[in-house]
Amino acid sequence: MPIVLSNVEQSTQDDGGSNVTIRLYDQDGREYMTSFRAPPGFDIQAKVNIMIAEQDEQLATREFESLLGL
Amino acid sequence: MARYFASGSGSDSNDGLSWSTPKLTLAAALALATASGDIVAIDVANSPGVVTATTIWTVLNNISIIASTNPGSGTTVTPAKMIDYGTIVGSNTNNVSVTVNGAYSVYLYGIQFKNSGTSNATFQFGSTTLSRFVFDTCYFYLGTTSSSARITFGTTSNAVIRHVLIDCEFRFSHITQSLTFNAYADLYGCIAGAAGTLPTILVSGAARNDTKWYGCNLSGIVGSLVGDGSVPTSHTFYGCTLGNGVTPLVSQSGDNGSGNICQILDSAYGDFQGFYGYYAPQGSVVLDTGTLYTGSPAGGSWKIVTNSGATPTNPFVTPSLPLFHSGVSSITPRVECLRNDGTASAPTDAEVWLRIGAKVTSGSTMMSQFLDAASVINRVTSAGAAQAAGAGTGSWTIASSNSPYSFKIDSGAALTPAETGYLDAHICVAGARTIFVDPQPRVV
Numbered sequence: 326m327p328i329v330l331s332n333v334e335q336s337t338q339d340d341g342g343s344n345v346t347i348r349l350y351d352q353d354g355r356e357y358m359t360s361f362r363a364p365p366g367f368d369i370q371a372k373v374n375i376m377i378a379e380q381d382e383q384l385a386t387r388e389f390e391s392l393l394g395l
Numbered sequence: 396m397a398r399y400f401a402s403g404s405g406s407d408s409n410d411g412l413s414w415s416t417p418k419l420t421l422a423a424a425l426a427l428a429t430a431s432g433d434i435v436a437i438d439v440a441n442s443p444g445v446v447t448a449t450t451i452w453t454v455l456n457n458i459s460i461i462a463s464t465n466p467g468s469g470t471t472v473t474p475a476k477m478i479d480y481g482t483i484v485g486s487n488t489n490n491v492s493v494t495v496n497g498a499y500s501v502y503l504y505g506i507q508f509k510n511s512g513t514s515n516a517t518f519q520f521g522s523t524t525l526s527r528f529v530f531d532t533c534y535f536y537l538g539t540t541s542s543s544a545r546i547t548f549g550t551t552s553n554a555v556i557r558h559v560l561i562d563c564e565f566r567f568s569h570i571t572q573s574l575t576f577n578a579y580a581d582l583y584g585c586i587a588g589a590a591g592t593l594p595t596i597l598v599s600g601a602a603r604n605d606t607k608w609y610g611c612n613l614s615g616i617v618g619s620l621v622g623d624g625s626v627p628t629s630h631t632f633y634g635c636t637l638g639n640g641v642t643p644l645v646s647q648s649g650d651n652g653s654g655n656i657c658q659i660l661d662s663a664y665g666d667f668q669g670f671y672g673y674y675a676p677q678g679s680v681v682l683d684t685g686t687l688y689t690g691s692p693a694g695g696s697w698k699i700v701t702n703s704g705a706t707p708t709n710p711f712v713t714p715s716l717p718l719f720h721s722g723v724s725s726i727t728p729r730v731e732c733l734r735n736d737g738t739a740s741a742p743t744d745a746e747v748w749l750r751i752g753a754k755v756t757s758g759s760t761m762m763s764q765f766l767d768a769a770s771v772i773n774r775v776t777s778a779g780a781a782q783a784a785g786a787g788t789g790s791w792t793i794a795s796s797n798s799p800y801s802f803k804i805d806s807g808a809a810l811t812p813a814e815t816g817y818l819d820a821h822i823c824v825a826g827a828r829t830i831f832v833d834p835q836p837r838v839v
Contacts, residue, residue: 336686338685340667342667344683344698346700348702358650358702359642359646362672364665367640372640
């Protein structure tokens with residue numbers, strides 16, 4: 326069940342940083358939401374890519390464990 | 396209250412009663428410390444704690460274990476840090492697990508715990524029920540490169556354990572290594588991620604506990620602070636330095652509210668003062684300085700973001716918004732809100748509502764609860780009526796407009812406080828949405 330959709334919401338802060346919320350969705354439509362504060366100049370897309378990769382890995386692990394009945 | 400001594404240059408046939416006759420091993424010195432208040436001093440320059448196999452040190456009473464300089468004779472204990480001498484308790488070459496246990500109040504100063512190798516080898520501290528370990532200026536160095544190794548405090552959730560860590564440092568050697576708190580813990584001035592391999596998640600795999608971090612330097616942790624909760628835990632960071640773009644709480648399997656909680660209080664990366672964040676399985680609240688009710692004394696809004704785990708019958712509920720109120724006449728407390736998600740209409744009272752406590756019964760401290768939520772049947776069926784219009788979008792400073800709509804939530808009915816005191820407001824949100832609220836409940 327890989328992540329098939331991602332949505333990034335940003336709200337700019339008075340120091341130029343952002344409050345960021347990332348909503349990831351797997352193929353079953355389940356939502357995985359995280360929020361963090363990005364300082365000015367932070368590469369948000371790079372973080373999103375990492376989070377997608379990590380969530381994919383977690384989902385794969387859970388699916389594998391489920392198949393094995395763990 | 397006796398003093399016992401151990402040094403890598405000693406002998407276990409010595410009596411261990413002075414630096415002239417120290418024990419060779421930490422285990423032998425600990426075996427002597429059977430009375431409350433005893434001190435075990437270990438040679439900071441020639442450690443008696445080097446082992447070649449997995450080792451369990453058992454503490455027999457309320458004692459102190461202190462790394463000390465060794466003058467060669469006498470019984471003077473001068474605390475020193477093993478990290479400064481390059482000495483350790485554990486192994487520099489083997490993948491040994493290290494356990495220090497005992498159902499007592501134990502004080503440890505200056506100890507560097509370390510292991511090595513490539514296989515799974517874990518540190519385990521204070522796992523016996525009723526144990527209370529205070530680690531002062533200790534260094535925990537997970538040197539094995541095993542992905543499974545952990546630094547663990549406490550054991551099962553049923554144990555009565557609460558530890559303290561002061562000016563301690565944690566170092567890891569694989570990105571999936573982490574801290575595991577199976578015990579309540581307070582951490583003051585600690586450091587993580589300053590050296591070694593940076594863990595992707597700092598705290599993971601814990602069991603029902605509560606940790607509080609005060610003035611800690613976590614700037615090296617740029618992944619996540621708190622992992623997914625197989626059993627629920629709560630972690631609060633006060634006045635800490637955080638990593639660049641760190642995620643406080645990863646997405647929780649228990650997104651119905653049963654997972655972990657993380658709070659960030661005046662902690663951030665760089666010089667960003669006064670930040671507040673509350674991260675729960677169903678959503679989060681953060682201080683937002685870009686979009687706010689103009690002139691709000693709070694200097695920002697609360698940005699509330701929720702996910703689909705929040706429902707009308709099991710909503711995301713914010714921490715308390717307190718308002719001190721001294722009047723005893725009828726009031727209808729309200730909170731001004733802004734929706735700015737491309738839909739310029741009010742959410743329903745099954746989607747966003749206010750729950751507020753007020754002391755309306757004289758002679759009692761109990762707060763009665765008032766709310767403007769939809770009826771039970773409407774919440775069960777996700778129906779409801781639109782919340783009332785607020786002060787208007789002109790009353791808001793909006794960083795980036797996206798069809799904003801101003802609305803308000805209130806106590807649902809007028810109430811008359813019987814006592815001077817605090818009103819206790821909580822915003823309840825159902826469904827995946829983003830709203831901004833003025834964190835200043837208003838009564839006029």
